[in-house]
Amino acid sequence: MPVPEVAAPARQSAQQPIAPMTTLRLGGPADRVVVASSAAEVVDAVRAADEAGEPVLVLGGGSNVVVADAGFRGTVVRVASRGLDTAIRPDGSVLLTVEAGEDWDDVVATTVDRGLGGLECLSGIPGRTGATPVQNVGAYGVEVADLLVDVDLYDRAARTVREHVPAAELGLGYRTSVLKNTDAAVVLRVRFALPGGPGSAPLRYPELAAALGARQGQRVPAASARAAVLDLRRSKGMVLDAADHDTWSAGSFFTNPVVDAGAVPGGPDTEGMPRWPAASDRVKLSAAWLIQHAGFARGHAGPGGRVALSGRHVLALTNRGDGTTEDLLALAAEVRAGVLDRFGVDLHPEPVLVGCRLP
Structure with a gap:
């Protein structure tokens, strides 16, 4: 699918708040917002901003991003491209091709409805499809790396489209890739x-x-697994609901820490602590367990009660309706410091922080 050299102009607007574009409902205004409804429009919008010397923030569903209260001084390109195609391969497997702007859970639902298993454990995850390899999205024992074949990219430095970049070149790891925390592609x-x-x-x-x-x-039948995953996610406040502040989050705010085997916390306070083997004689720990056992209960409030840990899952930091990014980061810093003080383990944020950082 080559990207056309010329695309219809994307829709543009100036000084538009970013908060409504994110699942946290946080973030100040952008200087300019461009809605790109095709891959070609995405390329044209990013290229035009680069040529004008403007900073660019590429935004899909806004589900894994924390934007500063000051907003973004530059152009936000909203990826809204649509398209999904399936093709049977000679070995009987199915090649699924998806445009970056497709809603991820809609993609999962569509495959299950078509009688195709494989993605069902990734049900209910908010955001757009283009973000899934960047984050190497994963849940309930499945991650994108298990199924990803390749991606098409716009290389900003070379100003060219690279088609069929193999998954093996993306450095896919636990909730990361070479595409994360960089705007190069x-x-x-x-x-x-x-x-x-x-x-x-x-x-x-x-x-x-x-x-x-x-x-x-x-x-099991993929449809049954999808239904069970959605039920589990809802019980943890991890399925978006505009009327429920417990879902006004960026999902899990901290990744599960992976530490050297010799650095695993010990002592009576760690009895029953979940742990899983990781690569190179390392151990993955449960961030949720560490947070709870460092004294942070579900619903623990941040500054002024404007933000809080979810009442259903301590890994989700939520906006209670009138919070600010500064409030949220203060709560995150409190939690991180508490875990470090109690267990000597440093937690790292999972969302991308735009124009802000943990204090």
């Missing part, structure tokens, strides 16, 4: 290989297997 299109057939991926996550009354490693 913009994802235009994503391709996944689905196994074909209506069965789910093997159930790897104990909580999900238990909810389905199944064994770990077992496959």
